[in-house]
Amino acid sequence: MYRIGALAKAYRLNPDTLRYYEKHGLLAPTARSESGYRLYSEADAQKLRFILKAKAVGFTLAEIGELLTIEANRSQWACQDVKALVEAKVTQIDAKLAQLGQFRDSLQGLADACCGGPESAEHCSILDALEVQ
Structure with a gap:
């Protein structure tokens, strides 16, 4: 599990970027620690990589949300x-x-x-x- 700072650092992001993605429904922590810290799993890190790659080729956050919906339910698309x-x-x-x-x-x-x-x-x-x- 990654705390928000560790996950952000691993991808050279500001932790606020992860909070922004959470606010827009793209990425949510898997859990919270007893002291309330956001905890991210390896699956969350993989989702973040997907978001960053989609963003790098020019997709907007709304479009990335659509792609994530499709990604989560591939068999239905x-x-x-x-x-x-x-x-x-x-x-x-x-x-x-x-x-x-x-x-x-x-x-x-x-x-x-x-x-x-x-x-x-x-x-x-x-x-x-x-x-x-």
Whole structure:
């Protein structure tokens, strides 16, 4: 059994992160000691690894909660259900990448239109373009 500090240290986390996951229903201690300390089992540590890996590939806490539900009841879910979640995430990321590309192009256009000289910014084309008219 791990106390909260030991489990957090093993995964280079702050104990508050584990409390946050508990608050959001992702991870709960297996037991509490007589003095009230949270105690985590090896299964809890495995669940934490799952959470951290899912977070590292971009899943939100809500999405991780869905994945944990599926993980806990694998026999009641189809592989296509999991794949659908992953494909939905890929679609979201593609949309964000497209938006970031538009932002980049807009910013580059502003930068290209600016002389970038040492003179006063009174007639700066970037500031002019950003002014609300």
